[in-house]
Amino acid sequence: MMKQSIKVLLYGLLGALFLITLCIYFHLDEFLAYQESQKKISVEVSNGLNKKGTEIPAPPIQPFNLKEASYLKPALLQYVINEDKILIDGRLPILEDTDSLKVTLMEHCQTFKCERPILFTNEQSYPVWSEFVQKMVAFFHDENLTHIGITVDEHKQITLQGELTDAAVQAKLQQMIEQEGIAYSVKNDTVFTPSKVIEPVPIVDRVVTQAVTKPVVDPIEEAQRQVSEIIEQEQIHFERNRARITKKSQKTLDKIIQIVKDIPDSTIVVNGYTDASGKRAINRWISQERAKSVKNYLGSKGLNPKNIKAQGYGETHLLYVDKPYSQLNRRVEIIIKRR
Secondary structure, three states: OHHHHHHHHHHHHHHHHHHHHHHHHHOHHHHHHHHHHHHHHHHHHHHOEOOOOOEOOOOOOOOOOOOOOHHHOOOEEEEEEEOOEEEEEEEEOOOOOOOHHHHHHHHHHHOOEEEOOOEEOOOOOOOOOHHHHHHHHHHHHHOOOOEEEEEEOOOOEEEEEEEEOOHHHHHHHHHHHHHHOOOOEEEEEEEEOOOOOOOOOOOOOOOOOOOOOOOOOOHHHHHHHHHHHHHHHHOOOEOOOOOOEOHHHHHHHHHHHHHHOOOOOEEEEEEEEOOOOOOHHHHHHHHHHHHHHHHHHHHHOOOOHHHEEEEEOOOOOOOOOOOOOOHHHOEEEEEEEEO
């Protein structure tokens, strides 16, 4: 009887050990992952003390996804003024035309010759140093500095380089860095070179002259004025009942291309119109085809087709409402806009 009880007890113990082994086997991965996460949290918490000795909360346990963290990549920028030229280089996120940083960087390209090998990419985040850079660029131009630049490297180190000829400007720049650059790593490598003092020339006959300042002409507006003048004098003509441009009008378009080809950040809109004779649907179709024909010709001569839009309006928007069937209502308009 005793031997039989011992045998039952041993079988029971072996069965229990077998069940425990099965449980550990099926939950081993979860058990190891839990142990590993607890080790990571303990290490992060033990090392994560700020200057005041307050414990920093442990980071999430889930694995770090590099694709989701692409926004952590730093942006780059270089903005340099060299006399009458501006260089804008680097990598920035894709910005709307109305974005304050983009507006600031491109603002003076109407009066300076700008070289812009800058890349806008969705792999970059919006730069945290945007406001500081905008204030520095505005300062450069407000003080009429001609040899100055600002660079932001991959470590978000902001460096100012160039030549200052006025001690007051130098002091103002240093004050701005101390006030505005607290949150950034700013390095001032500008050089102070006092300008030469020019002795006044003795005045024999004092002549009072009044300085005449020429107004700054917007290149887009000036180009539009010239294009409208050409079209008004020569107009764009097509072969009868077709959308093919005549040889004479091709030469007219060549003149327009010479005007607009060197204007940066411009978009060309080609609008086609007809008179009220014929069916409305056909009029709209022929006006659309003629506008597209002008677009295609401009694109074949070197202008970027992506920056050209064509639209046909048919007999709507008559130029002479009281003469709806007049041929004078048949026309093509070319409008130049800023992108």
